[in-house]
Amino acid sequence: MSSPDGAPHVVIRSVSKRYGPLTVLDRVDLTVARGELVTLLGPSGCGKTTLLRLVAGLATPEEGAIAIAGRDVTRVPPHRRNVGVVFQSYALFPHLTVAGNVAFGLAVRGRPREEIDRAVARTLSLVRLEHLGSRRVSALSGGQQQRVALARALAVEPEVLLFDEALSALDRNLREDMQVELRRLLREIGATAIFVTHDQDEALTMSDRIAVMNGGRIEQLADPKTLYARPATLFTLGFVGQSTRVRGTVAAAADGVVTVDTPVGRLSAMGHFAAGSPVVVAARPEHLNVVADAAGHDGGDRARNRVDGRVRAVIFQGSRSRIEVEAGGETLLAELPGRGAADLRPGDDARLVWPVAETFVYPDPEARP
Amino acid sequence: MTARLAVAFAWLAAVVTVVFLMAPLATVVAASFSPSPVFDLPLDGVSLRWYERIGRLDGFWPALSLSLQIAVLSTAIALVIGTLAAIAIVRGRLPGAEALATALVSPLMMPGLVLGIALLQYFRAIGFTATWSALVLAHLIVTLPYVARTMIAGLALFDFTLVEAARTLGCTYAGAILRVMVPALAPSFLTAGLFSFLASFDNYPVSIFLTDVRTKTLPIKMLQYIEEAPDPTLAALSTLILAATVILLVASDRLIGLHRMAGTAE
Numbered sequence A: 001m002s003s004p005d006g007a008p009h010v011v012i013r014s015v016s017k018r019y020g021p022l023t024v025l026d027r028v029d030l031t032v033a034r035g036e037l038v039t040l041l042g043p044s045g046c047g048k049t050t051l052l053r054l055v056a057g058l059a060t061p062e063e064g065a066i067a068i069a070g071r072d073v074t075r076v077p078p079h080r081r082n083v084g085v086v087f088q089s090y091a092l093f094p095h096l097t098v099a100g101n102v103a104f105g106l107a108v109r110g111r112p113r114e115e116i117d118r119a120v121a122r123t124l125s126l127v128r129l130e131h132l133g134s135r136r137v138s139a140l141s142g143g144q145q146q147r148v149a150l151a152r153a154l155a156v157e158p159e160v161l162l163f164d165e166a167l168s169a170l171d172r173n174l175r176e177d178m179q180v181e182l183r184r185l186l187r188e189i190g191a192t193a194i195f196v197t198h199d200q201d202e203a204l205t206m207s208d209r210i211a212v213m214n215g216g217r218i219e220q221l222a223d224p225k226t227l228y229a230r231p232a233t234l235f236t237l238g239f240v241g242q243s244t245r246v247r248g249t250v251a252a253a254a255d256g257v258v259t260v261d262t263p264v265g266r267l268s269a270m271g272h273f274a275a276g277s278p279v280v281v282a283a284r285p286e287h288l289n290v291v292a293d294a295a296g297h298d299g300g301d302r303a304r305n306r307v308d309g310r311v312r313a314v315i316f317q318g319s320r321s322r323i324e325v326e327a328g329g330e331t332l333l334a335e336l337p338g339r340g341a342a343d344l345r346p347g348d349d350a351r352l353v354w355p356v357a358e359t360f361v362y363p364d365p366e367a368r369p
Numbered sequence B: 001m002t003a004r005l006a007v008a009f010a011w012l013a014a015v016v017t018v019v020f021l022m023a024p025l026a027t028v029v030a031a032s033f034s035p036s037p038v039f040d041l042p043l044d045g046v047s048l049r050w051y052e053r054i055g056r057l058d059g060f061w062p063a064l065s066l067s068l069q070i071a072v073l074s075t076a077i078a079l080v081i082g083t084l085a086a087i088a089i090v091r092g093r094l095p096g097a098e099a100l101a102t103a104l105v106s107p108l109m110m111p112g113l114v115l116g117i118a119l120l121q122y123f124r125a126i127g128f129t130a131t132w133s134a135l136v137l138a139h140l141i142v143t144l145p146y147v148a149r150t151m152i153a154g155l156a157l158f159d160f161t162l163v164e165a166a167r168t169l170g171c172t173y174a175g176a177i178l179r180v181m182v183p184a185l186a187p188s189f190l191t192a193g194l195f196s197f198l199a200s201f202d203n204y205p206v207s208i209f210l211t212d213v214r215t216k217t218l219p220i221k222m223l224q225y226i227e228e229a230p231d232p233t234l235a236a237l238s239t240l241i242l243a244a245t246v247i248l249l250v251a252s253d254r255l256i257g258l259h260r261m262a263g264t265a266e
């Protein structure tokens, strides 16, 4: 029961939500498999929290349907949905102890005393807080409060766990530890989870799949590796990871490869566009290699793009260096690991070389039709 | 050097203030134990004879009972209405929330006399003559600001995500309010109730306009006693009221902590 078994567990179908004139969610579709962790990733205000609240039942969509474990819950109130929510502020009950908080959901359900005690003990040991059951929640550290909130949500054995920026209140080191620990814990118990974050590293670390959201829609839904390697839209490319880009016009297209005229020269990229289309050509900086000696011998290699320019800046970032290269009035960004940039100086001539297979091309959003 | 002087001066000022505030109370307490029938400090021995006489004061028990009824009832109603109003103000994104809050709290700043006269004329004008109900209504106006003010402050600090958390854990909306919001706001309720009760119980200026010969609250009756026979029985009664108030405050403090009541803690 450690990996998603593929059976749809949470099905969100064409859901729209409006607040007054504002359309916060616009016909969103999303299916989460049993045991899967899907992250909603996107900038502030894109509707992540709203989508989560719709699944929890704390808000109702104007259109569309939501089903959990095969049951249509679109209009079912939250207390009859059996979901577990971990809030950003944790929302722990201040008048109850740690154990009281964890027991809350079961006590509300009227379960017998011994069953509750057993469940509380089990859940607290799951989050490694077994020794703190009698503490007041105000006497806990942020990380401990986070675990209590998780234990409280887990104790009722919910169909789906919902996390709204659950780790963002923790400081960086603790957050990174919790990401790994939480991921392992959720795998262990086979939990189905939807995880909201606007932190791309967190999304890449934790998710089986990531739904990149923008303006109330899902731009791309894919596993982290695919999302990073093949961003479907310019927005996804910009939101997940670094990129370097240049605008141009398609000169020719053949066999899924387009040739684009740009200010830095003629570039090739993977894509289908008609000749004459305005496009943006982009690549991940780590794929760009910097060759100091421009008089190289790989002149005929059609699987690579080549740009000759001049080094403008070398920015040392510890485990890697970023190199800005100016060519044809544009600035391209390359990233070299380790001390690969040790002998580069601003003003040096440099040639950028990178695989065509790692070059993306998107329609230019600013071009006039 | 100057800093030390300033601290010393601040201390002195504090002591003087406390003495100034406490002196009248101390005088009343001392006078209540006086063996002599003049309202004076007991210089020749201690006696409890005035305490025995409290119960025999003419019309004391009905007045006490009336005051308690009015105070308890107006406080209870004020707690419900005041809390609902506070929720509307804090949560309801009403257009005039600020103005409503100011209006609710304004009787706090209104002189009791003015309020009393206004109510008297108003009740006369609409032909409302039932003394008891008039008193409850009037005291509701007196107590509501205390409740509203305390509850607005309490609710402003209350995280309504707690209610949502309770709902996702299996509570109905009403259940979530009862199981989470009410206990979390218990200190505010207690504070509001306490201040409201005390404000009603010793209110004189509003009540005086609304009482009749047979229906008099304790403060009014006390002033009447002191006009008729200024002996230390009144001092004894005052001491008892003082003691009851202190016990109430100490008990509340034990329960929730005065600092939380005063709203200075998280």
Ligand SMILES: Nc1ncnc2c1ncn2[C@@H]1O[C@H](COP(=O)(O)OP(=O)(O)OP(=O)(O)O)[C@@H](O)[C@H]1O
Binding pocket: A019, A024, A042, A043, A044, A045, A046, A047, A048, A049, A050, A051, A198
């Ligand atoms: N109750 C509401 N009434 C009116 N507008 C709302 C309400 N809740 C959310 N919105 C609006 O809906 C949009 C999406 O909000 P939402 O909280 O879902 O964003 P988010 O993606 O979670 O952002 P963040 O990363 O800042 O938390 C925002 O423009 C917000 O102002």
Ligand SMILES: [Mg+2]
Binding pocket: A048, A049, A050, A164
């Ligand atoms: Mg949000």
